[in-house]
Structure formats: structure tokens, C-alpha cells
Amino acid sequence: MITPDYIVGFVDGEGCFCVPISVHKTLAWRREVRPTFEIELREDDLPILRHIHRHLGCGKIYHLTYHRYAKWKPHVKFKVSKMSELQSILIPFFDRHPLQAKKRKSFKIFKRIVKMVAKKKHLTKSGLERITRLRNQMNP
Amino acid sequence: MITPDYIVGFVDGEGCFCVPISVHKTLAWRREVRPTFEIELREDDLPILRHIHRHLGCGKIYHLTYHRYAKWKPHVKFKVSKMSELQSILIPFFDRHPLQAKKRKSFKIFKRIVKMVAKKKHLTKSGLERITRLRNQMNP
Numbered sequence: 001m002i003t004p005d006y007i008v009g010f011v012d013g014e015g016c017f018c019v020p021i022s023v024h025k026t027l028a029w030r031r032e033v034r035p036t037f038e039i040e041l042r043e044d045d046l047p048i049l050r051h052i053h054r055h056l057g058c059g060k061i062y063h064l065t066y067h068r069y070a071k072w073k074p075h076v077k078f079k080v081s082k083m084s085e086l087q088s089i090l091i092p093f094f095d096r097h098p099l100q101a102k103k104r105k106s107f108k109i110f111k112r113i114v115k116m117v118a119k120k121k122h123l124t125k126s127g128l129e130r131i132t133r134l135r136n137q138m139n140p
Numbered sequence: 141m142i143t144p145d146y147i148v149g150f151v152d153g154e155g156c157f158c159v160p161i162s163v164h165k166t167l168a169w170r171r172e173v174r175p176t177f178e179i180e181l182r183e184d185d186l187p188i189l190r191h192i193h194r195h196l197g198c199g200k201i202y203h204l205t206y207h208r209y210a211k212w213k214p215h216v217k218f219k220v221s222k223m224s225e226l227q228s229i230l231i232p233f234f235d236r237h238p239l240q241a242k243k244r245k246s247f248k249i250f251k252r253i254v255k256m257v258a259k260k261k262h263l264t265k266s267g268l269e270r271i272t273r274l275r276n277q278m279n280p
Contacts, residue, residue: 002240009149010241012188041241048152048241100142101150101181101188 002051004097010052011094012101015039017110019135021128033122033131035114036081037090040064043074053078056093058085086114106138142191144237150192151234152241155179157250159275161268173262173271175254176221177230180204183214193218196233198225226254246278 016038024030037059041049049061059080080090091111099107113131121127156178164170177199181189189201199220220230231251239247253271261267 003145005143005145006149006152006240009146009151010153011149012146013150013153045241051240100146100191101185 002055004055004093007052007055008094008097008099010048011039012099012103014041015103017103017106017138019110019113019131019138021132021135031122031128033113033117033128034081035083035086035110035117036079037086037110038077038079040075040077043076046076049076049078056080056089058082058089083114083118087118109134109138142195144195144233147192147195148234148237148239150188151179152239152243154181155243157243157246157278159250159253159271159278161272161275171262171268173253173257173268174221175223175226175250175257176219177226177250178217178219180215180217183216186216189216189218196220196229198222198229223254223258227258249274249278 017035018038019033019035022032022034024032039049039052043063046061053059053061059078059082062077062079064075064077080086091114094107098104113134116122116127116131122131157175158178159173159175162172162174164172179189179192183203186201193199193201199218199222202217202219204215204217220226231254234247238244253274256262256267256271262271
């Protein structure tokens with residue numbers, strides 16, 4: 001049975017809070033900032049991702065099948081990047097059930113960035129710089 | 141706070157049940173079979189290993205500092221390989237708090253091997269062959 005504590009332990013080991021920053025599709029001067037929580041596992045661990053997905057009640061599961069490497073096995077990825085889900089489901093979950101290992105620090109920074117993006121701070125030069133600095137401290 | 145469910149989640153992600161088989165130090169015909177449970181993390185996650193160590197009440201923590209690779213960061217390893225601790229503490233813990241992901245299968249096989257080693261089955265040719273076959277099914 002999957003409990004919140006189980007999820008916290010699993011995420012402390014395998015979860016990732018990340019903030020990709022990319023060039024906007026049509027507006028070259030603008031940057032897309034996309035705070036994302038993800039867990040990537042080999043395909044044979046899909047059942048555990050499904051349990052976590054169901055328990056959290058947000059995000060989506062993706063199947064990754066790269067053919068670039070002969071030895072590479074298919075992976076599955078659980079991903080939450082919708083701002084509304086991050087703000088109303090994922091972040092409150094880890095507030096109620098705190099991470100214990102060094103991922104705790106990444107989560108703290110992640111939360112700050114999500115708040116800034118929600119307030120559109122990434123659309124100003126100084127806001128984007130601040131987000132970039134914070135992001136670089138996340139996963140040392 | 142570290143709970144049993146947290147440990148199970150963490151181990152499902154980061155733990156390893158392994159069975160190294162090596163040549164005996166003085167008796168070349170004999171094999172050493174050493175069922176071992178371990179969790180290896182980067183050194184900055186030492187606090188979490190200490191929590192798990194304290195909670196389980198068995199095993200030891202080792203500091204790994206290889207100097208072979210310039211980019212390699214120091215690691216820490218929590219390890220349980222004493223047969224008495226495996227049998228009376230570690231295995232009963234994961235019997236009470238079952239693993240959920242594919243590590244569950246590794247644990248099941250690990251348990252069988254520990255039982256066989258306890259009965260000195262690895263000292264016979266057929267026993268050793270059986271253990272080797274089982275071991276090869278553990279971490280595909």
C-alpha cells in the first residue's frame with residue numbers, strides 16, 4: 001500500500017524538482033520558465049508510478065522510448081508541470097509531508113520559483129535573472 | 141521524521157539487495173557468498189543514512205573516497221551484511237513493511253539466498269549453482 005510517507009521516501013531518492021528555461025517559441029527576447037516535478041524510472045516500474053500518480057491526483061505519465069542507444073531500455077516518466085496543479089496539489093502535498101534528504105532544499109527553492117512564475121516575474125529582466133540564480137542552486 | 145513507510149519508499153528507489161560471490165581467501169575451491177543490503181548516496185546525504193541506520197538498528201555506515209576520477213564526489217554507504225543482522229533485523233523489517241516497486245522481487249530472492257547461506261548450502265556444488273542462478277535473476 002502506498003502512503004504519503006512512502007511517496008516522500010521514494011521522491012527523496014528518485015524525484016526531481018527542475019526548472020527548464022528556454023527561448024519562447026515566437027518571441028525571441030522572451031523566456032519560458034517551466035517548473036516541473038518528475039520521476040523517471042525504467043518501464044518495469046510503471047506500476048509504482050501509477051500508484052504515485054493516483055495517490056497525488058495530478059500530473060501525467062509519459063512513455064519514453066528512445067532508439068538512439070542500443071542498450072537503452074524504455075523508461076516511464078511521471079511529470080507535473082501545470083502551474084495550477086503545482087500550486088494547489090503538489091506543493092501543498094510536500095508542505096504537509098516534508099522531504100527529509102537534500103531534496104528538501106531543492107523543493108524549497110522550487111516553491112519560491114513557482115511563486116515568482118505565478119506572478120509573471122520571469123517576464124522582467126531582473127526577475128528572470130533572479131529565477132536563473134535560484135535555479136542554479138537547486139540540484140548541485 | 142523517518143517512518144517505516146519512508147524507509148520503504150527510499151529503499152524502493154535507492155536501496156540494493158546484492159549477493160557478491162567471490163573466491164575464498166585461502167581455499168581456492170571454495171566460494172564466499174555474502175548477501176548484502178546497501179544504500180549508497182553522495183556524502184551530503186549522510187544525515188538521511190544516519191536516520192535510516194538508527195531506525196533499522198543494524199548495519200554500518202562507510203565513507204567512500206575514491207581518488208581515481210577527478211569529478212567523483214565522495215559517497216557514503218550504509219551496509220548490512222552480517223548474517224545475524226540480516227536474519228533477525230533487516231529481513232523481518234521488510235516482511236513487516238513490504239517493498240512496492242520491482243525491488244520487491246529482488247528482496248524475495250535475497251531472502252531465499254540468505255536462508256540457503258545460513259544452512260551452508262553454498263558449500264556444496266549444487267547449492268552454489270542454485271544460489272548463482274537465483275542471484276542472476278535479482279537485479280536484471
